[in-house]
Amino acid sequence: MTRNRHPKPEVEAALKHAEECGWRVEQGGAHAWGKMYCPYNDDSCRCGEYCITSIWSTPKNAGNHGKQLRRAVDNCSIRKKLMALRVSEADDE
């Protein structure tokens, strides 16, 4: 899927990180630059709200917005579970 680069480098870097973790980044919307969608968005997910997260085009502070977006990706409970699983599998080997 093609999208434009986000004008703020800190935000663009966070979006790349999200995409590497399987999130879908979509451009569009009135005030916001776009949205990102969690790949595991389902009823069992406890982060709920952040499964769809809005991306500002001109956030008050681009560095902070980048950090917030990363946190949404890294805090996803299903991602955490999968990572823990991978670690324990590696331990078993």
Next chain:
Amino acid sequence: MNDYEFTLKFRLPESGKNPEEYIAALADAGCDDALVGVGRPGRIALDFTRTATSATDAIVSALKDVRKAIPKAELVEASPDFVGLTDVAEIAGCTRQNMRKLMTTHLASFPAPVHDGSSAVWHLATVLRWLHEKQQRSVDVTLLEVAKINMALNIAKERAAIPNADQKKFTDLLMLAAAT
């Protein structure tokens, strides 16, 4: 000026409006320092990083901004406040087992939980204060400030939820519940 990090979760008015329709209003109201989560119908979560002179200023101004954008939004929870043992361990930088041991060996002074049982819940501010005062651990002052305001805010919200008929009994109950 400091950066204060906190999350406010709201229930949206039952207008059938999509949470996304509020994004523009939130930006206009000055909430563009928050990450807006719209993944659950009827709910909206705002993960703020707000620059302010105090935690109170940060949280109060954020609440006002959200009210401006969505007047009928109903606060569900301000966090960080309610925490389990795992959360506390993560914040204190130790394992859950260590935290559990610390609690059970100091059961007399350890803060009383909001809810006890298989998954006990505490107010973060009470635990941070305990760690600082009784265990001489260094705690994040900014986090403690935020946790204190969030605790007051969440309790105020619950206080307001008491049905009118029972409001009168509240003062009596307060005296009975608090230690003298």
